[in-house]
Amino acid sequence: MSNNSLRYSKTMVVIHWLTALLVLGAWLTAEGGREIVDNPPLLHFTLGLAVLALIVPRLILRLAGPAPEATGERGWLAIVAKAGHGLLYLLMVGLPITGWYAASRMGVTVSFAGVELPALTAVVPGRPGLIAELHENAGTFILILAGLHTLMAIWHQLVLRDGTLRRMSLR
Structure with missing residues (x-):
């Protein structure tokens, strides 16, 4: 088995860790309630929409090449791992869209990278x-x-000492 079949590409590793930081940052900068109409959490919007923007290259990379071989996951553990990854992907798409929708319902303008996005409702x-x-x-x-x-x-x-973290490292 080649070294490449044991690791994700460097691009995928960078996207993975950047997405993790963006999700954490979006959660830390979240604000709720009608108060956001007067003082929109622009950083929260930007971080959340950046997660959504990173889904496109992430999915392209996942579809373009297989993931490294799983490290010994069998049976129910493999099913739970796949379900967890699927749920994470669903949330990385769904959260930014539902946030954009909720902001639209409150009349809050949402922009990303200097571009004003249309209201969803x-x-x-x-x-x-x-x-x-x-x-x-x-x-x-x-x-x-x-x-x-x-x-x-x-x-x-x-x-388990199966080198799982090595799969998602730049080394």
């Missing part, structure tokens, strides 16, 4: 609704899921 008075609540709760859930992802990688590295 009409402005409504009062609470922004279920999608905004889902966005807020899913924001915490992605952080929990990413934490579990990290703990599993550490468990693989320290307990």
Whole structure:
């Protein structure tokens, strides 16, 4: 087995770690409630939309070449790992879109990289609704899921000693 089949590409590694930092940064800069109409959390919007923007090259890289061979995951553990990764991808797409939608419902202008994005829905008075609540709760859930992802990688590295962390390193 070649060294390349054991590791992700350097581009994928950079996107992975950048995405992790962006997700954490978006969570740390999150604000809620109608108050954001007067003082929109622009950094939160930028970080969240950057996660969405990174999904495109990430998916292209995943489709263009196979992932490195799994390190001994079999049976239910392999199923749980695939489901967890799938859920992380779903959240990396869904969270920015639901946030953009919720901001649109409140009449908050969303921009990314200096470009004003169109509103996804009409402005409504009062609470922004279920999608905004889902966005807020899913924001915490992605952080929990990413934490579990990290703990599993550490468990693989320290307990199973299968070199899992090496797959996502630049060395």
